[in-house]
Amino acid sequence: MSRPSASAAAAARARPVFSALGDETRLALVARLSAGGPQSIAQLTTRAGVTRQAITKHLAVLAGAKVVHDIRRGRERIWELDPQPLQDASRALDQISRRWDEALGRLRALVEE
């Protein structure tokens, strides 16, 4: 098995992703990019409820967490989802749950012995 700190380290690495997805606007952006594919800032701003500049800032935060990346094309900037960090974060959460189950099992064994 893994060392005690293995899942904790994985979670720590995923922390920027959690932080980025914790905001409602940003999570909506990710959902949109996930379902609608690569889109420009102007496109992502429509029906977002906030200014284009706000969207730009949010995209920068998401990019900082490696959740999205941009591709410049002419006068526009296309943003695309990066699924890998999301997968990693997903696995990290799963490991935390599993580790808890193990800890619970050990506790029960301790009580019943």
Added chain:
Amino acid sequence: MSRPSASAAAAARARPVFSALGDETRLALVARLSAGGPQSIAQLTTRAGVTRQAITKHLAVLAGAKVVHDIRRGRERIWELDPQPLQDASRALDQISRRWDEALGRLRALVEE
């Protein structure tokens, strides 16, 4: 299959969890509870780097996201992990990744036709 908004709704429900885990101290608390089982505030404060009051506040935030819950026992308050919301969040992230793969596939098909 699910409707277009299915994974988005799941993600939206998981947002409080992401928000809660986005903080370094809180993520460390979750990791500790996950690996070490139920613990009191005093225990969780040791080697945390911040005050007991700060820990108390963080636990309140985690409780708000249903990630932990407390059990009062005598003069102390035991905090325990709640794995279900973490599992749900994990699945939500997974679905976002999958949906992106589908969208990518449709895009490629569109280009190559």
Added chain:
DNA sequence: CCGAGACGCAACCAAAAGGTTGCATTTCCC
């Protein structure tokens, strides 16, 4: 060529977050 479309940059602002200190309470246990 030149107007409109798509962005970038910077200053500024109000609210929320993270943290601390000080003091009151409740519960153990010698």
Added chain:
DNA sequence: GGGAAATGCAACCTTTTGGTTGCGTCTCGG
């Protein structure tokens, strides 16, 4: 009984966050 342990409550402070407005720049297309 009484001190120490474990917490709760509240006021206060600083930094970060999310958002806006204003203006300049680059690019496409008729």
